[in-house]
Amino acid sequence: MLPPPPSSSTSSRRDAAIQDLRRGSQLAELLRQQVELIPEPNRREAAVTNVGEISMALESSLSILQSGMVSEVGEVGMAAAPAGAAYSSDGGTGVKNGGAIVSRTRRVRHRRGRHGAELPIKEILTEAPENDCFHWRKYGEKKILNDEHPRLYYKCGYSDDHKCPAKKYVQQQSNNDPPLFMVTLINEHTCDTLFQDEPNSSSSASQVLDFTKAPLSRPLIAATPRLKKEEDSTSVSMQRYSYDEHLSSPLTMMPPDGDQGDFSTEPRWQ
DNA sequence: ACAATTTGACCGTG
C-alpha cells in the first residue's frame, strides 16, 4: 500500500491520467443525460445511480491525482495472489440457519466420487468479478467461516458441452464503495470460447464499463436476509444493459428494450 | 417451454 512518491518523471503520465479522467467525467455526464431518458422508472433510477457512482469515482480519482498524492488501490485489473492467505479456519460459526425451511424431497444419493485434482490457477482481486471473457454459470453459494460475505461458485457455461473444467469462486472482500471481490480461478478453460483478447495492456488506460449484472447474490448489502425474489432495483445493479468496450465509442448504447439474453463479454484481468 | 439461478441437502476431507 505505499505508493511511491511521485517523481517529476511521472508528471506527464499523471497529466495524461488526469486528462483521461476528465474526459471520463464528461462522458459520464453525457451518459447520465441519456440514461435519464430511459422510460422505465426502475431501470432509469438504477442506471442513474450507476452513472452517478461512476462520476463520483472519477471525480475522486481526479482530485487525488490533482492533489499530487495517490493512495489506495482499487484497480480493476490488478492481481494479487497471496496463495492461501485467505481462509484459515475455526472460529465457531454458530448461526447455521434456524432451519425452518421446507424439506425438499431428495432422492439423490451420491454419485460424485472422484476428488482431488483441482488445480487452482490464480487469485484475482477485482471490482468486476463478472467481467472476464467467459460465460459462467453459478452453481452454488456458501457462507464461509470467517468471512462476512458468502462465496459464490461458478463453472464454465460450456462445462457440459465441452466438458470444460474451468471454475471460479467469487467472494466479496470489503464493503468499500467499489466493493472488491476475490476471484479464484480453478481450472484452465478447454473450451474455445474466448475471443477478443488484446494482449497489450500497454495503454492500460481506462477500465471497462459494464453493468452486466453486478449483484453477486443477495447478501451483498447484508441487509436483506432472505428475501425471495423481489424486484428491488434500488440496489445498484440488477440491470443488464451491458455496454462494454473501452471508451472508444461510449455514447452509443442500445435502448433498453428488454431483450438479449445474457452474456459475459469484454474485460479481462490479468 | 427452456434457461439460469437459488438454496438446502449431500459428500469428502481434515
Next chain:
DNA sequence: CACGGTCAAATTGT
C-alpha cells in the same frame, strides 16, 4: 463433527 465444495430440485427469468 465442522467446513468447504458440489449436486440437483425448485424457483424465477426470458
